[in-house]
Every structure is written in C-alpha cells, then in structure tokens.
Amino acid sequence: MKLTLKIWRQENAKAKGRFETYQLDNISSDCSFLEMLDILNEQLVNDQVKLPVDTISFDHDCREGICGMCSLYINGRPHGPEQGTTVCQLHMRHFKDGDTITIEPWRAGPFPVVKDLMVDRLAFDKIIQAGGFTSVSTGGVPDANAIPIRKEDADLAMDAAACIGCGACVAACKNASAMLFVAAKVSQFALLPQGKIEAKERVHAMVAKMDELGFGNCSNTYACEAECPKNISVENIARMNREYFSQAVTKADRKQNGGGAG
Amino acid sequence: MRKTDVKLSSLSKKYFMAFAGLFLISFLVVHLGINLFILPITADHELIFADAVHFMSTNPLIKVMEVVLFGGFILHAILGVILQLQNWNARPVGYKVSQKSQVYSPFTRFMIHTGIIIFVFLIIHFMNFYFVKMGWAEPPQGAHIVEGQHDFYNMALNLFSSPFYCILYIVLIMGLGFHLHHAFQSAFQSLGLNHPTYTPVIKVIGTIYSVLVTFGFISIPLYFLFV
Numbered sequence: 001m002k003l004t005l006k007i008w009r010q011e012n013a014k015a016k017g018r019f020e021t022y023q024l025d026n027i028s029s030d031c032s033f034l035e036m037l038d039i040l041n042e043q044l045v046n047d048q049v050k051l052p053v054d055t056i057s058f059d060h061d062c063r064e065g066i067c068g069m070c071s072l073y074i075n076g077r078p079h080g081p082e083q084g085t086t087v088c089q090l091h092m093r094h095f096k097d098g099d100t101i102t103i104e105p106w107r108a109g110p111f112p113v114v115k116d117l118m119v120d121r122l123a124f125d126k127i128i129q130a131g132g133f134t135s136v137s138t139g140g141v142p143d144a145n146a147i148p149i150r151k152e153d154a155d156l157a158m159d160a161a162a163c164i165g166c167g168a169c170v171a172a173c174k175n176a177s178a179m180l181f182v183a184a185k186v187s188q189f190a191l192l193p194q195g196k197i198e199a200k201e202r203v204h205a206m207v208a209k210m211d212e213l214g215f216g217n218c219s220n221t222y223a224c225e226a227e228c229p230k231n232i233s234v235e236n237i238a239r240m241n242r243e244y245f246s247q248a249v250t251k252a253d254r255k256q257n258g259g260g261a262g
Numbered sequence: 263m264r265k266t267d268v269k270l271s272s273l274s275k276k277y278f279m280a281f282a283g284l285f286l287i288s289f290l291v292v293h294l295g296i297n298l299f300i301l302p303i304t305a306d307h308e309l310i311f312a313d314a315v316h317f318m319s320t321n322p323l324i325k326v327m328e329v330v331l332f333g334g335f336i337l338h339a340i341l342g343v344i345l346q347l348q349n350w351n352a353r354p355v356g357y358k359v360s361q362k363s364q365v366y367s368p369f370t371r372f373m374i375h376t377g378i379i380i381f382v383f384l385i386i387h388f389m390n391f392y393f394v395k396m397g398w399a400e401p402p403q404g405a406h407i408v409e410g411q412h413d414f415y416n417m418a419l420n421l422f423s424s425p426f427y428c429i430l431y432i433v434l435i436m437g438l439g440f441h442l443h444h445a446f447q448s449a450f451q452s453l454g455l456n457h458p459t460y461t462p463v464i465k466v467i468g469t470i471y472s473v474l475v476t477f478g479f480i481s482i483p484l485y486f487l488f489v
Contacts, residue, residue: 076361238456
C-alpha cells in the first residue's frame with residue numbers, strides 16, 4: 001500500500017504545532033496501524049542525517065486492546081474507522097491504497113499535548129483519585145461467595161468496568177466531556193455492594209473533580225458511546241445522574257459531637 | 263473554579279436544564295391547544311379562544327404558574343448559555359478533520375443556535391402580545407383591530423394577515439421543533455431516566471411530540487397563507 005500521512009507535530013505542550021506530510025510505500029495490508037507508524041519512524045531514523053532523530057511520538061503499550069494507552073484521532077474519529085476497537089487493533093486493510101490519512105492527538109483542554117500525538121491524560125487519574133476506589137480490606141482472602149451479588153448487576157458492573165480509560169469519549173465529544181468515563185467508573189462501584197461504603201461521597205467527589213479539571217458538559221449527543229472502543233453504554237451516564245441525585249438527597253450526616261459510647 | 267461557574271456542578275446544571283425544559287415542554291401543549299382555536303375548527307372557536315385567554319390571564323393559579331414559567335425559561339436560557347460557553351472552552355484547539363459519528367444528529371449540535379432562534383421568537387412574541395396586554399406597548403394597527411379594543415384573537419388575526427409575519431413565524435417555529443426533537447429524550451437522560459425498554463419509547467414519543475407541536479403551531483400561519 002501507498003499512503004500519504006498528515007501527522008500533527010508539536011515539540012512540547014507550549015510549542016505551536018503543525019501538520020507534516022509523510023509518504024509511505026510498501027505497507028502491508030496485514031500491518032497494524034501502530035506498526036505502520038513504527039515503519040514510518042524507522043524510515044525517519046534511516047533518512048535523518050543529523051542527530052537527534054526527530055521521530056513521531058505516539059502513545060502505545062500492550063498493543064492488544066486492553067491497556068488504553070493508544071490514542072490517535074484518525075481521519076476525524078478516535079481510534080479510527082472501526083467500531084469497538086482501539087488503534088492498536090486497527091489494521092491497514094481498513095484503508096485503501098493511495099489513501100491520505102490525517103492523524104491528530106486527542107483535543108481537549110484537560111488533555112494537553114505532551115509531544116506530537118501524545119497527550120497527558122493525568123486528568124483521568126485525578127478523577128479516579130477523587131473517588132474511584134473502594135476501602136481496602138485487610139486480613140485473609142475473603143471467600144468469593146461471601147457477598148451475594150445479583151447476576152444482572154454483576155454483568156452490568158463488569159460492562160462498566162470494561163472501560164480502559166483511553167479518553168476516546170472525551171476526544172469524540174463535541175464538548176470534550178468526560179461524562180462517559182466518569183459514569184463508567186461510578187457505575188462499576190454503584191452496582192456492587194463493595195462500592196456502597198463510599199457511595200455517598202464518591203459520585204460527588206468525582207464529578208466535582210471532573211468539573212474542576214475543565215471537561216465540558218454532557219449534551220446527550222452520544223458520540224462517546226458510538227466511538228468507545230469498549231462499547232460503554234450511555235446508560236451508565238444516566239445511572240451516574242441518578243446516583244448523583246439520590247446520594248445528594250439521601251445524604252444525612254449525623255452531627256459529630258465527639259466521643260463514642262465508650 | 264472557572265469564572266463562568268455559578269457553583270453548580272455540571273450535573274446539577276443539567277437537572278435544572280431538564281426540569282425547566284420538561285416544564286416548558288408541557289406548557290407548549292397547553293399553548294398550542296388554545297392557539298388551535300384561532301382556526302375555525304368549531305363553530306364557536308372564537309368564543310372558546312376568548313374564554314381560554316380569559317382563564318389563562320385571570321386565574322390565580324395560572325398567575326402563579328406564569329411566574330414559574332418565566333423563571334423556568336430564564337433559568338433554562340441562562341444555564342444553556344453557561345453550559346455552552348464551558349463546552350466551547352473545554353476544547354481550545356479543534357480538530358482539522360472531524361467526522362460525524364453514526365449517531366450524529368444536527369439537532370444536538372445546534373441546540374444553542376435553535377435556542378437563540380426561540381429567544382428571538384419570544385422577544386417578537388412578547389412585543390406583539392404580552393407587552394400589549396400589560397399596557398407597555400401600543401396594540402398593533404391593522405385591519406382586524408377595533409379602536410380601543412385589543413383582544414388576542416384580533417391581534418393574532420392582524421399579525422397573520424401579513425404573509426411576511428406568517429413566513430417568519432413558520433421559520434422560527436421550525437427552530438423550536440428542532441430544539442424540541444433533541445430536548446425531549448435529552449431531558450429524561452439528564453434526569454437519569456434511561457432504561458433499555460423505555461428509552462426507545464421515550465425517543466419515539468419525543469419525535470412524535472416535536473413533529474406534532476411544530477406542525478400544530480405552523481398550521482395556523484399556513485391556514486392564513488393559503489385559505
């Protein structure tokens with residue numbers, strides 16, 4: 001395959017970026033999208049005469065669709081044209097010979113560009129730190145069947161937990177909203193008894209952090225669901241909305257007046 | 263905290279948007295129901311219309327609801343603008359190539375624009391009717407206006423006798439229709455009312471509602487244009 005690539009190049013977060021055009025030849029249609037970029041970088045190394053070599057930076061790690069590191073906005077869609085896949089699971093057979101492919105980084109205020117196609121997604125970690133956890137139990141290994149959980153709830157929690165936190169929802173959303181990510185992370189705990197202990201604070205803390213970081217609001221366009229590589233449903237957003245409301249109206253903090261029964 | 267933030271979380275703003283929106287949605291049905299009596303659908307349609315207008319402008323409960331309605335509308339408009347500004351701020355650098363996903367609906371993307379259309383319509387609407395009722399504006403002159411007497415029926419007839427007004431009315435109401443199409447199901451989602459069985463039903467009802475309301479309102483200028 002012969003390809004023309006238009007790739008966003010940016011030195012660092014503060015630098016002004018630009019698109020650079022690259023030509024590639026002899027790309028196998030069995031090649032994965034990231035392998036194609038590896039070949040391009042290899043070519044850049046071989047062609048470059050002076051050091052340091054300026055290769056194209058892009059995020060990747062497991063390359064089997066489960067880590068959520070890869071994050072490319074290909075021809076106007078996060079993770080490229082295929083549905084329910086990450087970039088690393090995208091193959092060149094989904095493109096035609098002679099195609100021009102435009103590759104951009106995720107675009108969102110809270111996701112600043114680190115270099116080229118790499119963005120800083122620390123914002124997601126901060127949201128998780130705000131409430132996306134359960135209290136740690138110490139002691140012996142608990143029995144797996146000690147806490148009964150309704151099968152349907154376990155399935156829904158598992159579906160929500162499938163979110164790999166790649167940020168495609170933010171990239172796809174016209175408002176750069178992180179609602180689907182936060183909703184998935186809230187849902188996976190809200191559905192399970194283990195998550196009930198922090199439930200009163202969790203959703204409010206995570207939403208407050210999300211707002212503080214400058215993500216946009218949800219306008220129920222559902223582009224996030226359509227572009228999510230893990231097919232996370234917007235039902236989770238509705239669940240988060242319910243959870244937020246019900247936790248707000250049922251929260252009754254007893255006044256702490258010091259001292260216990262002892 | 264951002265400047266535009268009024269100390270309401272993103273979700274709280276959405277609840278207020280949804281509640282106010284649903285209230286406005288229900289109000290439109292009442293308004294349309296009365297408006298349709300401008301058309302000769304029954305022998306005494308003019309009397310029924312006059313009775314309805316009298317009820318709506320004198321009943322104490324409706325007076326209270328009027329305050330709720332204006333408050334709800336203003337809240338909905340202000341929050342809508344705040345949310346939109348935040349949304350635009352959330353992506354300082356845009357994409358070069360942006361493809362519409364399969365779920366793309368122009369109605370969702372243009373909520374702020376159709377919202378502004380509705381706002382413009384309401385300014386015209388208020389100048390034509392409400393301000394006249396309150397005595398803040400002179401009743402419009404025309405063939406249907408009897409001197410010193412300005413009932414809503416004749417004021418409406420007077421306005422609809424102008425083809426320019428009819429066409430403007432149709433265009434602006436179309437904006438309302440597009441707004442409603444997205445608004446209906448969106449309000450339920452914002453309130454957390456999403457269910458695998460009922461959500462598709464809500465979406466269908468929302469489409470039927472927006473089409474019926476739009477064509478209901480438009481039928482009046484169409485009648486005066488063509489009949």
